[in-house]
Amino acid sequence: MKVVLSPNPYRDRGLKTALRAREVLNRCGIETALCLPFSLDQGTKPDLPKGQDYRDMQEELKTADLLLCFGGDGTILHAAKDALPYDIPVLGVNMGSVGFMAELEHGELELLTRLAEKKYTIEHRMLLDVAVRRGREVLFRDLALNDAVVTKGAVARVIDLSVRGDGVHVYEFSGDGVILATPTGSTAYSMSAGGPIVEPTAENILVTPICAHSLQAKPLVMGRDRVVSVRIGRQARKTAYLSVDGGRAFRLSGGDVVEVRRSRRVTRLVRLMDHSFYEIINQKLGRT
Structure with missing residues (x-):
């Protein structure tokens, strides 16, 4: 060995x-x-x-x-x-x-x-395929073991976000951002933002709004086969960023769509x- x-x-x-x-x-x-x-x-x-x-x-x-x-x-x-x-x-x-x-x-x-x-023993952990789309162009791809986080810039302005599941409207809200997490990431930023704790070997996609200015935008636990997308509002002078597993931020523009889905690959942890x-x-x- x-x-x-x-x-x-x-x-x-x-x-x-x-x-x-x-x-x-x-x-x-x-x-x-x-x-x-x-x-x-x-x-x-x-x-x-x-x-x-x-x-x-x-x-x-x-x-x-x-x-x-x-x-x-x-x-x-x-x-x-x-x-x-x-x-x-x-x-x-x-x-x-x-x-x-x-x-x-x-x-x-x-x-x-x-x-x-x-x-x-070996424990399998779900990963998320993360992509940023601008029209038909894919600008960014990564894999997330914990989460993909969309947040506003340093200027204290909220951003407008629209969340969809499999292309179907879920909700829209203004706020500081949204966390798209795996069960492994449920005990990280998502938990701090009020999201649920999910057993790490489960296979779900968690959607946790950050400081949402809406009574409808509540944390969601979605099925493993859902494709979850977040569209950035087109308001001028507002900047949003995407960070995957706490990595370097990718700057988003109005109209960009962040899309996550369960990856075919898994992370294997030793127990x-x-x-x-x-x-x-x-x-x-x-x-x-």
Whole structure:
């Protein structure tokens, strides 16, 4: 078995947790490769331990069986997109605050021995295909594990949005934006905006308005086979943006349509423990 270790050096200072994990894995006969998940900003380059063999992520993933990442949910989202073209599962070690997607905390690294013993399961998570259409032209495409978020610009003006399901009018509203989320993303921005919590292994598309100026625009849980579209109003001097899984914002113009549908592809997450989703919710949200 080969495991690629992908630490976020801004979260895992000195890569201490990743190096401890490597010791645990090597001890039980698992091959490892240490790869940084992104190019480091020269202006804020963290201290990295010297004498380590840092390898190319894309090359190592070609022959890997698993991607083990260290950081918060953002790091895991990034790792999931790295792993997707190679169809390998991802295991997250939480180095952040909440970490809903992480399987382990940094103090639970000894549990990694279960990989060598084949004592783990693979959980499939739904993805969304996201596209931006301007007339017949497709301007933007991406995959979302958490959500696709349409928001207004920095200027404090609401934007006008029209939501459709399978081409059928659902509602129109003015507000700060709308979140189109997967069940995995139901505990992220969508929850903070008043959306429902959905079990992450479910397959639904969640529509959560953000600060809607309407009594009709309520959160919706839609079927997995729906095609959900959001049309941006044509009012002048108003700007909207689309961000997928918290990534770089894509600027939208009036009349643009953001369209999401269930992807044929899935993200695979490794589970080493048999925790109930409700136990995780209680632990992460501090309700016990």
